[in-house]
Amino acid sequence: MSQRKRLNRQTWQFTRDIxxxxxxxxxxxxxxxxxxxxxxxxxxxxxxxxxxxxxxxxRQLLEDAVKQALKKGNRLADEVDVILAGDLLNQxxxxxxxxxxxxxxxxxxxxxxxxxxxxxSVAAALVDSQYAHYTMAACxxxxxxxERQFRYPTEYGAQKPDxxxxxxxGAGAALxxxxxxxxxxxxxxxxxxxxxxxxxxxxxxxxPAMAPAAxxxxxxxxxxxxxxxxxxxxxxxxxxxxxxxxxxxxxxKDLDYDIAPVYNDCGIMIYGxxxxxxxxxxxxxxxxxxTYSHIVKGILSGKWKRVLVCATxxxxxxxxYQQGESIPCIAHAVALENAExxxxx
Amino acid sequence: MxxxxxxxxxxxxxxxxxxxxxxxxxxxxxxxxxxxxxxxVLDSIGLYDxxxxxxxxxxxxxxxxxxHALYHGAIxxxxxxxxIGVITxxxxxxxxxxxxxxxxxFLAALFFKPKG
Numbered sequence: 001m002s003q004r005k006r007l008n009r010q011t012w013q014f015t016r017d018i019x020x021x022x023x024x025x026x027x028x029x030x031x032x033x034x035x036x037x038x039x040x041x042x043x044x045x046x047x048x049x050x051x052x053x054x055x056x057x058x059r060q061l062l063e064d065a066v067k068q069a070l071k072k073g074n075r076l077a078d079e080v081d082v083i084l085a086g087d088l089l090n091q092x093x094x095x096x097x098x099x100x101x102x103x104x105x106x107x108x109x110x111x112x113x114x115x116x117x118x119x120x121s122v123a124a125a126l127v128d129s130q131y132a133h134y135t136m137a138a139c140x141x142x143x144x145x146x147e148r149q150f151r152y153p154t155e156y157g158a159q160k161p162d163x164x165x166x167x168x169x170g171a172g173a174a175l176x177x178x179x180x181x182x183x184x185x186x187x188x189x190x191x192x193x194x195x196x197x198x199x200x201x202x203x204x205x206x207x208p209a210m211a212p213a214a215x216x217x218x219x220x221x222x223x224x225x226x227x228x229x230x231x232x233x234x235x236x237x238x239x240x241x242x243x244x245x246x247x248x249x250x251x252x253k254d255l256d257y258d259i260a261p262v263y264n265d266c267g268i269m270i271y272g273x274x275x276x277x278x279x280x281x282x283x284x285x286x287x288x289x290x291t292y293s294h295i296v297k298g299i300l301s302g303k304w305k306r307v308l309v310c311a312t313x314x315x316x317x318x319x320x321y322q323q324g325e326s327i328p329c330i331a332h333a334v335a336l337e338n339a340e341x342x343x344x345x
Numbered sequence: 346m347x348x349x350x351x352x353x354x355x356x357x358x359x360x361x362x363x364x365x366x367x368x369x370x371x372x373x374x375x376x377x378x379x380x381x382x383x384x385x386v387l388d389s390i391g392l393y394d395x396x397x398x399x400x401x402x403x404x405x406x407x408x409x410x411x412x413h414a415l416y417h418g419a420i421x422x423x424x425x426x427x428x429i430g431v432i433t434x435x436x437x438x439x440x441x442x443x444x445x446x447x448x449x450x451f452l453a454a455l456f457f458k459p460k461g
Contacts, residue, residue, distance in 0.1 A: 152373070156373070158372075158373045159366060159373070161367070201370075202370055
């Protein structure tokens with residue numbers, strides 16, 4: 001492998017043996033009844049997660065994910081040099097308050113639902129550049145807090161169209177470090193996306209709004225790395241859901257990339273057909289929960305050798321769309337692969 | 346027969362609201378305001394009272410009747426007190442509904458957790 005770190009303007013290559021040393025997820029009730037339930041570390045039976053408010057419940061999920069990831073990686077919070085975390089609430093209060101409890105040096109990030117791969121990219125870069133020994137990437141979302149933040153009060157009972165999505169309740173965290181003696185999935189590349197705005201204004205059509213951003217990041221990744229879709233055993237997007245899924249396949253076909261044979265979407269994978277989630281799941285937790293449980297396990301078991309996770313985010317606020325502005329979107333991609341770890345010397 | 350007519354007329358008004366939500370990009374609040382204003386307009390051109398005569402609860406239960414009540418309250422005060430009646434009369438007829446919403450909202454908040 002070449003030792004260049006900057007492959008091109010948007011793509012980083014991690015030249016050291018950077019790995020997800022451990023990861024953990026905590027989820028809410030609907031996710032716990034979905035097809036991936038057996039891969040989750042903690043499942044709460046209700047949306048309150050033992051807390052008095054939904055906001056505190058989301059914090060609980062994030063703290064659970066971080067603590068469980070540390071435990072599985074056999075590390076103490078004191079050993080983590082920096083944690084990168086974010087969520088969907090105003091001023092990212094979930095991460096801010098949770099990190100107050102955990103006392104790990106903290107960089108808050110916001111990339112809407114792309115936060116999962118945004119944090120993982122930077123976490124890997126910090127270890128690769130040796131500014132940190134261990135870093136963590138974490139993010140969360142909660143159905144009821146997101147409804148309150150972006151849509152209507154839940155008791156309002158507003159109807160939604162079939163193109164709407166269901167915000168995933170959950171949190172995921174990954175401990176990132178160098179691979180000495182450990183055999184987690186290796187993080188090889190990250191492609192940082194640009195903001196793409198195709199003029200869609202309807203917040204119930206986030207899949208179609210975000211698909212062009214995913215297409216831009218994926219095609220840039222393929223160009224920069226010289227890879228093709230068939231070099232991956234699995235390519236997932238974060239939360240395009242059923243409507244955006246089909247649009248992305250078509251957009252990529254127009255760019256001469258046939259991703260259909262290896263492509264799936266975390267927002268589709270996390271729920272069963274009978275779970276009434278409209279077009280599918282959304283939220284930071286959609287890609288985080290699926291990647292940090294199901295996909296990490298699949299890579300470790302050898303089911304997939306190489307996976308590209310492209311987390312998609314809609315960067316709007318309630319104020320921006322109520323004032324009639326279109327929805328700017330972004331996508332960040334991280335390549336993970338199963339590679340034998342070097343033994344600890 | 347009265348029940349059937351009420352059901353059909355009330356259902357048609359609701360169907361209009363549902364179509365506005367499904368086929369346009371109007372939010373639920375836009376649809377509600379549109380129906381209220383429609384009630385005011387229909388009453389001002391003299392069509393809502395005959396509709397109530399014809400359909401009973403089919404015309405008084407949907408939100409359009411709130412517009413009808415706003416209009417009636419304002420007009421009757423205008424007749425007694427002049428133009429200032431538009432301001433003083435607008436909630437004359439509807440005050441029962443609005444007060445009930447406030448009182449029952451308050452009572453519900455005392456007994457349940459209003460955190461949604």
